[in-house]
Amino acid sequence: MHRRAVALAVPATAIALTVSSCGSIPEDWRTPAFLRMGEDEVDERLPAVSGEVGEKPEVTFPDMEPPDEEVSGVVQEGPGEEGLVRDDDLVVANFAQYEWSGPGEGEEIDPDQASYETGAPDLIRMEEMPDELAAPLVSQSVGSRVVYVMPPLSEEERTQAESMGQEVPEGATVLVLDLMDRYSSGAVVPGEAAESVGEDLPTVVQDGHSEPEIDVPDTDPPEELTVEPLIEGQGEEVEEGQQVIVQYTGVPWEPDEEGRNEVFDSSWSQGGTPFDTTIGAGAVIEGWDKGMVGQPVGSRLLMTIPPDLAYGDEDTGMGTPTGTLVFVVDILGAVDNPPQPDPEETSEETPEGDGE
16 A cells, blocks of 8 residues: 555655756666667556657557556666666656556646746655656666656555545546656765865865865854855756755864764764755754755855854753754756645535544
């Protein structure tokens, strides 16, 4: 059922990327761009999908009953210039879903929610995808189009899906995914970084695709939020309410009893897997919200955040750091969130007695 829930409720976000982390991945981390379409023919049970990758597809359903097993395939290959999708990547994908109801018959499901309409591609963490959904994507290049067909749900699956509030199609489900971008472990923004941006601010040393070393000066911290670019990005500015895709490391300004400014949180401690979060909406500390909105994608930022914009001066016992904090953040991408459902429509669709 978990597999079905993923397939039937693909989340939507959107992306405005002008910097590709793929281009900054070391050559020895890339998978050779072997293309599979020349070796394997497309399964005839897949609907025919036409149109440019990244634009809304035209789907023609075969003149046959939908298959009673899962079928998937790559119907269009990307150019292979950005490396291939790995099984631990964060992937950006456009998507649309369809119901295949019978021979030659089908229609789009919730067309207003398709990313081609909302401008909100999906962010897919490959490690969290069920194997059968992830397999067709692995080793495919950016710019590829993948099609899945999942047979109609069993009665048990239908009951479970409906209990979760999902709208369940009567026929088979067809999912079209366009691979628009990818972020691999260890991705960083390109460019020559400055190590120092002021004698009273921390210095930063970062060797390629590795966690930055932050040296905090033995001075009083700034009283106000400071945001200094170590690398100036060339992308569009991050907007309030978008998701940002980042690498980051944070240390406290005040040293510990042994005189060290130990890292308290870092995406690098998770193997360098990029972190994504909504910015400017209270999902993270206020210093991040204020510091990143308006910054160009592709920037590496040194942010010094005072306590009132972080976790405060008092130990809450929750394990959060106190005092002024220092972050080094690479803004790899900026991604629009999908439009929120209308509360009135949601209320109208809620069955009477739900939750009682």
